[in-house]
Amino acid sequence: MVNKGLRPGAAKLMVYALLVLWACTTILPLLWVLLNSFKTSDEILMQSFALPHQFNFTNYWKLGEYGNINIVKGFANSLIISGSVVLGVSLFGGLAAFILARFKFGLKPYFNYLFVICMLLPQFAVIIPNFVIIEKLGLNGTYLSVILPQIAGNLSFAIMMMTGFMASLPGELEEAAVMDGAAIWKIFYRITLPLSLPIFATVSIMVFLWSYNELLLPLVYLPIRDMQPISVLLSLVSNAYGTDYGAMMAAIAISILPLLVLYIFSQETVIKGLTAGAVKG
């Protein structure tokens, strides 16, 4: 935006200044947490902005059992839960998308409506009844109590993305396979699935991000401390650690680092997927 009154150079400088300013707000808090995670609480109090005297990992070693909260276990639980959600969504979503993309049947338009509605439906709308349903199904106290509702919540988004992708694939290979007398499940497994790997990758990364960051569902459905994911444990940290701010910084750092790494390495996928899946409930 070149302002009329200013010389072009000065205007350009202003633009960069504003952009850099906003970039600072997104980088500096993360840097602040990361640097302070290597300091003792006293050092945080006295020199909040300085580089740590030495990079010692004391705060990180504590996280195994500190204050009756095992962050490391929580991280493992997150991987179990979110990993299963990703697998479930890919499997069930892939099957359903194959039908919607490649089959012709009368009810198909209604299924499309249904998935749009389910995608827009926010999780809080069903959280109270689901709490009861989980108990009735005998799922309480198991990982499945958070895995299944999360699969259900993410399926519609995945199916919409995958159906679009599969429908755009050329059909020649499948036609040739039919000529050779291949069964339909074989066509799905040997032809459609391998060709659709890019969309499976996108959906998996998105679903993993959402699931890993989810707080409300595991907070409500899974009250067992030993099985809770890192998001729930993080919500307990500020009470349990008292004034040990160094440990808190380390807990935050360890919970966000995997996601930042995932983001840096699959940036295009994450940005495209998140903005495409923006309407998800």
Add this chain to the structure above:
Amino acid sequence: MIFQDKRYIVLFLAPTMLLLAIFLLYPLGQSVYYSFTDWYNFSNTKHFNGLANYRQLIEDPVIGIAFKNTFILVAGAILLQAGGGLVLALLTDSIKRGFKFFRTVFFFPIVISGTAIGLMFSLIYNYDYGLLNALMRAFGWGEQVWLTEKSAIYLVLIPILWQYVGFYFVIFLTGMSKIPEEIYESATLDGITGYRRSIYITIPLLRDVIASCLTLATAGALKVFDVVYIVTKGGPLNSSELLSTYMYTKAFNGQNAGYASTIVIAMMVLGIVITVALNRLVKKEAAGY
């Protein structure tokens, strides 16, 4: 290739339909039903009480606060998240170098969980060890209690609004990249440059994108839970309560889950009403290219 084998249709759609029916569709109906009942502590007995919960909803003073706060949040999301994203996108669109860097960096907060961001900001607002009071000390001013009854809701809004600016920024950038270059070229010939180019050309052509961003910002604002839950838990004295956090407290702290369901229904109605109203407002006349 089009298949028709019915067995496959049933078999392949079955797991999905089962999960959606059990964990989304059936419970949605249940939520509506619960909203007409008295139901304490998830006990075995529910009492149908007609519209009593809805009457309570209107009279509950905390609901008033939560409604007001939710509105502030929705307005903030529209003006500052979507608006801020638009301004940043317009700025970035006018520069040649560093575009990728800014996109990467502005998107950072979105991949981080609301829980981590909430904890981060509660450390920033903390009295003893917080970033803000460290700054105050550095400048030689006195330390302050930051989260008070008056300020809490606004201080909680900062991380929420800050987190998603980059998200709308990316959506607007994508929209801008689809505007044909010729339009800008002929505008330049007509002597329209600089900020006037943004106001008279870019923004009108982005009308549809702006409309969908407003919907997204509204829906997103109504879903906010974790940051408020972590930073203030709705306090002090319910002053930063949102509909979502109040619903959580009512449902899962041994209180009336029937009433909590009524709050859920109110949230959904509110979401639909705001979304429809906004779309009417923005989509009146569509500009094409």
